[in-house]
Amino acid sequence: MEQLLHHLRNLGFTEMEAKVMVELAGRGPSSGYEVAKSLGVSRSNVYTTLQRLSQQGFLHSSQGEPVRYSMLKTEELTHMISGQVRESLSFVESQMPRSVTDQPPFYSVEGDDKILAALTRELERAEREIVIDVCHEEASLLRSELERAEGRGVKLLWSTDGGETSLSRHMLWPGWDSSQMEPSECAGRKFSFVIDRTWSMLGMRGDTCSSVAMVTVHPVMTELLLSHFTQEMVLYEMENDIGNELAERYGSHYEQIYNKYVGMDSITGNSEKGSVVQESGEVEDV
Structure with a gap:
């Protein structure tokens, strides 16, 4: 009572x-x-x-x-109340004054609950496109929200690490072999989301570290994340098309190229460690 x-x-x-x-x-x-x-x-x-x-x-x-x-x-009572609440929320969202100068270009979100709440809220607002770069652990947490977005006609562009999930679309692309990294670097799984090319979240989540993410509507950060996504897509296509020629010229994992830029000493410019690119999986419907 x-x-x-x-x-x-x-x-x-x-x-x-x-x-x-x-x-x-x-x-x-x-x-x-x-x-x-x-x-x-x-x-x-x-x-x-x-x-x-x-x-x-x-x-x-x-x-x-x-x-x-x-x-x-x-x-009848609950239907009447829910209609009034939706109408009020819609009015507040559209009419509440917004101060552009007070909106921080970047802000951080800490903790699984707050990160998932922020992502869920923005995924529900998505209208055109969601670009996703996640590990399968994080993908599974947001599966229902992403499926609902896709059901509304929102275009989903995926990158995952190939874990077991029932998501309808995913792309496996080259990623660093975590076994070659230092333990401290393996503490968290990186993820990023770009929604409707205006809202972005970039962060890290793991079993041995605190979950933290950066949220921004800054166009430069959005452009950088989309550019990274596009470059990886292009590299994946090239590997499937002329992979044998690339391997013959630069080595099976392209160490001659990657060693120039990955793990370089910022002072001497000398590469301190190699890096390994995993073999790509098969591209499904994207």
Whole structure:
């Protein structure tokens, strides 16, 4: 009973309104006198509450004396309330003043719950395109949200590490072999999202480190993430087309190229360690 009253109050009803509604739902059609007597409160307060709820459409009232009030069917009540809430939320979202100067170009989000909440919120708002670079662990956490987006006609462009998932579209592309990295570098799995080419999240999540992400609407960061995605796509296509020629000229994992730029000492310019590119999997429908 108290929990029901609590949720009715959360929906905007006063304490008295919530009690009157629950009482009528349990009693059926009743007069103001009967409701007041059952609740043990003053009749004037109950009469005022009944009239207000009736005017708002939450109660039916009969003709004659005494006037008898009855609740809407539960499904009618919840449908009416949800419609009002959606209308109010839509109005607030469209009309709330926005100060562009107060919007930080970059801000951080820490913790799994906050990161997933931010991603879920933006994925639900996506209208045209979602570009995703994730490990399969993170992909599985957002599977339902991404499937709903795809169901709305949003285009999904994927990069995953090839883990087991039932997501309908994914692309396996070259990635660093984590077995060749230092333990501290393997602590987290990197991920990035670009939504409608305006909103971006770039972060790291792992079992031995705190989850942290950076969110931005800065166009330069969006451009960089999309450029990285495009370059990896092009490299993947080239490997499938002329991979044997590349391997013959530069080595099976292109060490001669990668060693120039990966693991370089920032002062001497000398490569301190090699890097390995995993073999690509097969591209499914993208």
